[in-house]
Amino acid sequence: MTKTFHFYIVFILICCFSIGVFSCKSLKSDKRANKKKEPINKDLLTYDELNKEYRDLIEKIGIRNGYVIADVGASLGIDDFSLSVLTDSNSYFIQDISSEIFKKKRFKQMQNYFNSIRKTPQTNKLQYVIGNERKSCLPDSSFDLIFLFNSLHEFTYVKEMLDDLSKKLKPNGRLIVRESTSTSEKRHIIDGCYTTAFTKNEIKLLMKSSDLYFYQQLYPDSNLVNIFIFDKNHR
Numbered sequence: 001m002t003k004t005f006h007f008y009i010v011f012i013l014i015c016c017f018s019i020g021v022f023s024c025k026s027l028k029s030d031k032r033a034n035k036k037k038e039p040i041n042k043d044l045l046t047y048d049e050l051n052k053e054y055r056d057l058i059e060k061i062g063i064r065n066g067y068v069i070a071d072v073g074a075s076l077g078i079d080d081f082s083l084s085v086l087t088d089s090n091s092y093f094i095q096d097i098s099s100e101i102f103k104k105k106r107f108k109q110m111q112n113y114f115n116s117i118r119k120t121p122q123t124n125k126l127q128y129v130i131g132n133e134r135k136s137c138l139p140d141s142s143f144d145l146i147f148l149f150n151s152l153h154e155f156t157y158v159k160e161m162l163d164d165l166s167k168k169l170k171p172n173g174r175l176i177v178r179e180s181t182s183t184s185e186k187r188h189i190i191d192g193c194y195t196t197a198f199t200k201n202e203i204k205l206l207m208k209s210s211d212l213y214f215y216q217q218l219y220p221d222s223n224l225v226n227i228f229i230f231d232k233n234h235r
């Protein structure tokens with residue numbers, strides 16, 4: 001009687017243990033499967049959306065094939081990955097001060113996604129560069145275009161950074177500034193960072209003191225966000 005009783009107890013314990021192990025395993029593999037299925041591109045644009053958003057910018061800024069381009073304060077470099085879908089044979093230097101941003105695995109995932117939506121095989125090169133608060137750590141006299149997209153107002157040492165970037169442009173290179181701007185009547189606080197936006201004239205003066213001269217403004221003064229193009233030729 002006690003032997004049979006013990007046998008049943010042991011049998012029930014083994015069953016419970018096996019069920020436990022099995023359900024844990026399947027839970028884990030479900031989680032893994034879900035993780036694998038989670039699309040990294042869920043917030044990223046499709047080819048048509050990218051084309052709509054960037055085609056006009058490419059024309060207006062004059063991005064040509066074969067250019068060497070630096071995006072300073074690029075964060076994850078979404079603009080550069082996006083442009084790498086629509087341009088050819090360019091070198092994109094995705095630069096920021098935060099090394100946290102540049103994770104090898106994420107870079108690979110982004111590269112895979114953006115390459116996969118190109119119509120033809122990838123011909124652009126993309127690389128990350130980590131700078132510091134005063135220096136971009138980019139190579140001298142190397143860039144056809146340097147982008148400052150929504151990053152000028154974030155610089156702690158504006159003059160040092162602009163002097164540095166001025167040296168990084170090729171003689172005919174251009175610096176492209178995309179910023180929200182204040183007007184002389186109304187100071188604008190930039191969303192999310194409590195910084196006051198520069199006025200157009202303040203941006204022009206800052207650039208001039210680093211030998212960067214105003215060339216063109218892409219949108220009317222009434223636009224909150226504008227794009228200003230500067231070059232090294234004194235007019």
Ligand SMILES: C[S@@+](CC[C@H](N)C(=O)[O-])C[C@H]1O[C@@H](n2cnc3c(N)ncnc32)[C@H](O)[C@@H]1O
Pocket residue numbers: 072073074075095096097098131132133134135136148149150151154155156161
């Ligand atoms: C508001 S984010 C803009 C990101 C991206 N360019 C965009 O338009 O979405 C500003 C970026 O500038 C970077 N930054 C701040 N100071 C910098 C500096 N001295 N050199 C390079 N990047 C800097 C920050 O780390 C941040 O990633």
